[in-house]
Amino acid sequence: MQRRTLLTGAMSLGVAAPALAQSAPIEIQFWHGLANPLGGLLEKRATDFNATQTKYKIVPTFRGSYPETMVAAIAAFRANNAPHIVQMFEVGTGTMMNAGRAVKPVHELLAETGVSIDFDDYLPGVRGYYSLADGRMMSMPFNSSTTVVWYNKDAFSRAGVDPNKFPETWEGVAEILPKLKAGGGTQVPMSTAWLTWAQIENFSAIHDIPLATLANGFGGLGTELRINNPLVQRHMAALVQWQKDGLFRYGGRNNAGEPAFPNGEAAIMFTSSGFRARVQREARFGWGVAMLPYYQGTPRAPINSIIGGASLWVMNKGPAAGGGRSRDEFVGVAEFFKYLSNPEVDAQWHMDTGYVPVRRASYAIAKDKGFYRENPGADVPIEQLLRGGGTLTDNSRGIRLGGFVEIRTIMEEEMERAFQGQQTAEQALTAATTRGNVVLRNFERANRG
Amino acid sequence: MRKKVIFRGVALPYLLLLPQMIITLVFFFWPAGMAVWQSAQREDAFGLSTQFVAFENFTDLFHDAIYLNAAWNTVIFSTAVAALALGSALFLAVQADKHIRGAGVYKTLLIWPYAVAPALAAVLWLFIFHPSIGLVGKALASLGVNWDYRVNGGQAMTMVIIASAWKQVSYNFIFFLAGLQSIPNSVLEAAAIDGARPMRRFWGVIFPLLSPTTFFLLVVNLVYAFFDTFGVIHALTRGGPGNATETLIYKVYVDGVQNLNFGSSAAQSVILMLIVISLTAIQFRFIERRVHY
Numbered sequence: 001m002q003r004r005t006l007l008t009g010a011m012s013l014g015v016a017a018p019a020l021a022q023s024a025p026i027e028i029q030f031w032h033g034l035a036n037p038l039g040g041l042l043e044k045r046a047t048d049f050n051a052t053q054t055k056y057k058i059v060p061t062f063r064g065s066y067p068e069t070m071v072a073a074i075a076a077f078r079a080n081n082a083p084h085i086v087q088m089f090e091v092g093t094g095t096m097m098n099a100g101r102a103v104k105p106v107h108e109l110l111a112e113t114g115v116s117i118d119f120d121d122y123l124p125g126v127r128g129y130y131s132l133a134d135g136r137m138m139s140m141p142f143n144s145s146t147t148v149v150w151y152n153k154d155a156f157s158r159a160g161v162d163p164n165k166f167p168e169t170w171e172g173v174a175e176i177l178p179k180l181k182a183g184g185g186t187q188v189p190m191s192t193a194w195l196t197w198a199q200i201e202n203f204s205a206i207h208d209i210p211l212a213t214l215a216n217g218f219g220g221l222g223t224e225l226r227i228n229n230p231l232v233q234r235h236m237a238a239l240v241q242w243q244k245d246g247l248f249r250y251g252g253r254n255n256a257g258e259p260a261f262p263n264g265e266a267a268i269m270f271t272s273s274g275f276r277a278r279v280q281r282e283a284r285f286g287w288g289v290a291m292l293p294y295y296q297g298t299p300r301a302p303i304n305s306i307i308g309g310a311s312l313w314v315m316n317k318g319p320a321a322g323g324g325r326s327r328d329e330f331v332g333v334a335e336f337f338k339y340l341s342n343p344e345v346d347a348q349w350h351m352d353t354g355y356v357p358v359r360r361a362s363y364a365i366a367k368d369k370g371f372y373r374e375n376p377g378a379d380v381p382i383e384q385l386l387r388g389g390g391t392l393t394d395n396s397r398g399i400r401l402g403g404f405v406e407i408r409t410i411m412e413e414e415m416e417r418a419f420q421g422q423q424t425a426e427q428a429l430t431a432a433t434t435r436g437n438v439v440l441r442n443f444e445r446a447n448r449g
Numbered sequence: 450m451r452k453k454v455i456f457r458g459v460a461l462p463y464l465l466l467l468p469q470m471i472i473t474l475v476f477f478f479w480p481a482g483m484a485v486w487q488s489a490q491r492e493d494a495f496g497l498s499t500q501f502v503a504f505e506n507f508t509d510l511f512h513d514a515i516y517l518n519a520a521w522n523t524v525i526f527s528t529a530v531a532a533l534a535l536g537s538a539l540f541l542a543v544q545a546d547k548h549i550r551g552a553g554v555y556k557t558l559l560i561w562p563y564a565v566a567p568a569l570a571a572v573l574w575l576f577i578f579h580p581s582i583g584l585v586g587k588a589l590a591s592l593g594v595n596w597d598y599r600v601n602g603g604q605a606m607t608m609v610i611i612a613s614a615w616k617q618v619s620y621n622f623i624f625f626l627a628g629l630q631s632i633p634n635s636v637l638e639a640a641a642i643d644g645a646r647p648m649r650r651f652w653g654v655i656f657p658l659l660s661p662t663t664f665f666l667l668v669v670n671l672v673y674a675f676f677d678t679f680g681v682i683h684a685l686t687r688g689g690p691g692n693a694t695e696t697l698i699y700k701v702y703v704d705g706v707q708n709l710n711f712g713s714s715a716a717q718s719v720i721l722m723l724i725v726i727s728l729t730a731i732q733f734r735f736i737e738r739r740v741h742y
Contacts (some may be wrong), residue, residue: 069707078496095494095709102495187581243600252599253689265581406708414510414689419600435515442710446493446500 018099025050025057028332029083032060033069033310034143037277041352042087042143047371049339056332058085064183066092066310067405073315077102080318084325084333087142089310090129091404094217096173096313097138098402101323104314105331106138106337112125112328125304125385126358129398130311133218140312140337143355145274146200146305146381149293153286155184155267165289170235173268173293177247184267190242191266193257195250196411197308198270198292199235200227205233205396206292206387212440215394217401221444225436227411228429231295236425240418250419253412272308273381277355289377291384303388306398309355312337356381402443407436481722487715494709506716516700516717523696526610527674532625533614534670536664538621543651545622546629556626563619567680575685598686602665602693605686609694612685613678621666621675628662629655672725697721 002097002145010160034042039062063069066089067120073086088096096103110117119127119137126141152232153163160177167173177403187365192198204211210226217223242248249255249266261269262282269275270292279287293304314333317324342362350357351371357363363382366372401407418428456462488506492499510516545556562570580586580597589596598605632655640650658664679698682688688695688703695703698721705714 071709074494074709098493099495100497102497222521248556249597251601253687256599259694260581263581401590403708403710406710409703409707413689413691416600416693418603420602422691442491446491446498 016250020105025055026328026332027084028056028058028329028336029065030058030060030068030072030085030087030312030336031083032087033066033089034062034087035062035065038274038353040141041349044297045340045345045349046336048345049336052339053335054324056335058332058336070095070405074102077315078316080320080324082315082317084314084329085312085336086315087310088139088313090308090398091408093130093139093311093398094400094402094404094443095432097400098221098443101319102316103138104316104323104325105136105138106140107338109314109330109334110137113331113334115331117338119322120360121343123356123358123360123363123382123385124362124392125307125396125398126356128392129307133174139339140314141358142310142312142340143313143349143353144307144309144358145272145355146307147194147270147292147383148273148381148384149290150261150269150275150279151262151290152184152186152261152267152269152283152287155180155186155264155285159183163286163288164289167293168291169296170238170293171296174238177242180267181247186247186267187265188260189266190248191251191257191260191270192248193251193255193269193271194308195253195415196408198410199239199439200201200232201399202305203235204232205304205306206294206302207298208303208393208395209298211399212397212401216399217399218394218397221402221440221447223401223440225407225440227435227436228391228426228433231298232242233426233429234295236415236418243419244421250416253409268344273353273356274309276331276378289380291380291387300393303393304386304396305384306396307356309387312340327424352379363410401440402447403439406439407424410435410439484715484718484722487711488719489712490715491712494711496649502712506712507720510713510716510720515695518615518692519697519700522606522692522694523675523698526606526613526678526694526696527671529610530614530617530678531667532671533610534617534621535666537614538618538666539625539663540658541618542622542625542629543655545626556622559622560619562616565616567616567677568684569614571612571681571684572609574615578608598690600690602690605690605694609678609682609685613674613681616681617670617673621670622675622736624662624666628659632658644665664735668728675721675724675728711720 030046032039032042039221043060046060050057061083063072066087069086070092073082073088076082082102094360106437121133122141123144126144127135127137130139130141130279131137149166151166156163156176159176160183161176161179177189179185201211204227209229209231210216211295212223212225212227214220214223239248239250243250248255249260251260251266255271258271258275258278260266261271261275262279264283264285273289292302292305314330318361341359343359343365346357346359347362347365347369349355350362351366351369357366367379414423414428414432414435415425417423423431489498489503490503491502491506517697522722545552545559549555565573575583577583577585578596578598580590580599587598595601596604598608636654636658638651640654645653675696676698678696679702682694682696682699683702688699697717701714701717701721704710704717
């Protein structure tokens, strides 16, 4: 803590000093939450931008995990020392949207600085997540991903399952799990990371059923959870049963379960498309990527999945009136965003990291370069985001719940109890709904004014 | 023999006290006062709108099943940690007090764990208990035990108790050893001459004479289990699975730092502050009187 204070102190000195020396560039603080190797790749974008001009200097700083970065930025704002740009994970979006004068909405930033970015070219799922109901952008989309299926082709072959075709439906998955258990040669047939993001949030989106009322919270703060519905109940009950039968293993919260895939313990893993770099580096077997399965007979399923990852938010310096930023600083931020929106830059970011391209133009560039021929399956996440024609419904636009970090933890806690056999899946969803709604009401109350 | 120093004025003594007073005010009273103040408020994460709610944060807590669960977890956890750490430390100290070869090495090794940072200790335990990479975890799995602390709350609790107790054994060991060595030999010899066997000598003579040390350590261990075990829990289970290993101190972190619910978090800190005040009061009242240094 002490060191952090000193560090921020030192940084604010760094901001103040250039004002004296006129030739020195204007420093723009950029806090991010990506560890290496992704963090290094992100910082390279800042360095590259700095090399294109001399007026502004983006100073990227790693602030720990996404939640830690979020907390650090909020604490800095309260201490009148917020960074210009903060990378905020998607679950923090609801909180940031309601942050009032703490944030500078991107549409305002662009209007005031006269810089333009062609948001019409952005993937609808990406744009929808970070914009207001009327389409005005609130934050700058940057690293987006979505949940996909990673599967071990060698294990599939051993079990006598077609390794080139992952089942499209959950019924199909249920059929192959016992085969994988019997002959796949892995410890467990299936596991998942991001239990709620993969198996509840994206599950609801692709089946076109609501996670919460008021269009998953896009329609206002009065939203209530709707996860306790027959389809989610059915799916959670299946997971609990499979866990009991040794066909599925809950691997822990967030992405703690991920290593079980590259080290060959689990034949099937549900996790982020951003997992690609790690699988490429570590997996000693043939692997494939597939779209999320759905339950047969669900009307309108499957449609597009929703994104995860993070976006960049512009922050005012502190709670004092006026926000404490100069026009020059905002111009610097806008120019940096414009640079990031360049399809060439975005396509390279996509190819380096496994995050999806946020623009159609960047997707086309990656295609032209033959990236998907050389990396089969790398286009699966993008195709999945465009599944069902790419027109978003109220259920597939995204999720905008205040206190969503806490709600996710609640869902995980209740499901963990179900996996321990302390309650049924239905009881878990009922309890999660009740507890989650308390969080939503508290958030509504704290942010009404 | 107490030496009395008499100052001529009042300025100098106050001046000498000042640095300590400032530190106490700035680092203890001010934050504690802030916590009390904040516990009566409810505000958004950014501090842009604040509402005075008096005791609502407290009443909410006592109606919150998750909070009561955390309180119960804390009772089980602290009792088990204190019992395990005290019991094993006493056993080891009694063994180390005997005349054995290499006693110095043995003592040094026992004191070592105290120097290990909690997070590191937790990682060491992770390498032992992790179901897929841990030594014991793998061995248990091969014996057919369904060991997975990530889904089994009882196993998770057992693991954090063992890891937390292990850290505290060294500290207890030092005190017990010192306590044992300060028991006069003549008393033990007298008991031996009267025909008391080793077990009887231990329970009849040594244990009662050690009781001030034991009582002091009991309070210290409880305070440790209440407040210093955050690192171990955070690194091993993060309070899960479910809320099986979520203790009061861990919940302060979850609500304050993760969920940005400052009002409730502050209210919980105030409750913890009251607990530590009463533990300290007990310690001063009973221990300071009985122990003769």
